[in-house]
Amino acid sequence: MFIGAQLSLYPMTSDFVPVILSGLDALAPYRDRLRIETDDISTLMVGAPEPLFDAMRDFFARAAGDPAHVTLHATVSRGCPGEPDDPSCRCNVLAVAQGRPLAERQRQAQEAVRQAPVMGVGIDVQFSLYVLGQDRxxxxxxxxxxxxxxxxxxxxxxxxxxxxxxDAGAVFEAVRQAFLRFGPAEGHVTLDLTASANSPSPR
Known part of the structure; x- marks a missing residue:
């Protein structure tokens, strides 16, 4: 299976370069577990969902530590038939979840969110889950x-x-559980996600 994400960060400040670089610095602990490639448009991360979503969370939480309004757009995919299998993407949760009743998967997902670390960074996220190529x-x-x-x-x-x-910890854990526990384990599932922090709109 191939599991990966393309992320683009948008700081709403003229001094945007340090904010982006700060977010990229937060990826350092994950570079031995993920393939990470950054260009002038986005950052690609490929690997198992455990470090992948932790890295996404830390990337955005670090950038959100700046007082400027910052947004993140991410496209996340697993099981794309157009990508080659990658052994670094092995995921035990997908194998365990396969065939489990929906109610049990929901309970397991809720428990994972309850155990999420507190990051101390409040964020808003909107996302869509796409379960591709499956009846019902x-x-x-x-x-x-x-x-x-x-x-x-x-x-x-x-x-x-x-x-x-x-909190960024709970929100990104909820998104990870949505990605892992819903849709067939061997199927193609994608997320389209936009995250926001420090928006002036509520004020």
Whole structure:
């Protein structure tokens, strides 16, 4: 299986370079477990979902430590049939989750969010889960939404996406669980995610 993410960070400040570089510095502890490639548009990260989502969280939380409004856009994919298998993407949770009843997967996902580390950075996220190439795919999506509503991070539903709010630790864990526990273990599943911190809009 191939698991990866493309991330682009957008600091809303004229002095944006230090904010981006600070976020990239937060990826240093993950470079031995993920393939990380950065160019002038985005950063690609390939590897297992455990370090992948931790790295995404730390990348954004570090950038959000700057007082400027900052947003992140990410596309995350697993099981894309157009990509070669990569042994670094091995994921035990996917294998364990395969065939488990939906209610059990929801309980396991909620427990993972409860155990998420507290980062001390409040963020907002909206994202969409896409379960591709499967009949009755909406059953998995509705099951994921029910989990999110019970996760403690749910803010509201929107057209085509779900809005989350809370500490970066819990929010990124909720997104990781959505990615891992819903949709077939060997199927193609993607996320489209936008995160925001320090927005002036609520003020």
């Amino acid at each position: 795919h909406m059953d998995e999506i509705y099951g994921c939404i029910d989990f999110l509503k019970a996760s403690g991070t749910f803010l509201r539903s929107k057209n085509f996406c779900t809005r989350l709010r809370g």
